[in-house]
Amino acid sequence: MIPRKAQYYIEEFAMLKHPEGGWYKETYRDKGIIPASELKEFGGDRSYSTAIYFLLTNGNPSVFHRIKADEMWHFYDGDGIVIHELDEAGRYTEHRLGLDIEEGEEPQLVIKGKSWFASEVVNENGWCFVGCTVAPGFDFEDFEMAERKTLIEQYPEHSALISRLTSS
Template structure:
């Protein structure tokens, strides 16, 4: 039996994500890190770790955004996904997350804290997971504005225009 997008949404009770795609939080550690033990980029305590399922369907994308923690992506099912990363130092990186190692895909990859990133499936859908540490908090989430991002990364203008909603 092959999975469908609708089966995944219904079975895992996925919800629309503000950046695009669908998600479901599957884990939030019961322990937290006090704010005085975190770097200044955090404005309060954070759970030690969080995890989500994330689904991207064809004809949609996850818009450029950034968070204040490292994010580990895990590939589960469907088609490979391209993750476009604009690093703090100005470098661009394309991560291919998937199961075809002969095509340079990897099952797991890290997007470092503070990097802007966007993603898109290479087929009908990509079903992945994301683990964040310190744990994800929407206070740490920022959607990119194309005009501001283009000023920081002028060499990536076409990519920015394609993967920004504002």
């Protein structure tokens, strides 16, 4: 069951189900374009930047995925979340996004491009409403869902976490 205030945001902003989990609504796509010739790793033109609203509920995590660009997360409402990051060098970082600064949460943080990451609300019956800003702008062509077996082969010491936060 989706908490009432979370349901309000989903309906008010006409949010869509995201392939990684949760709900999203694109709120900004810069009209400026970076040409493909300047973005060798991206395979096409990209907007300067994009922004979305993103909403998660407990039991409906954002599973491991990655994008090519850096992604800045902004906390807006609800419960804090944990973002699990596995970077290209093999390091694991647990980020805490929220407003409980004394407990180690941050109101905004950046996940580096090409890192694998997943996020989850840990409070029972919890939910969170956040924003994500990507530059160069997000394109689903740059989005890759993790395959459980492959990710475990790369990061065997995190197999339990990966098994829990992958869909295949």
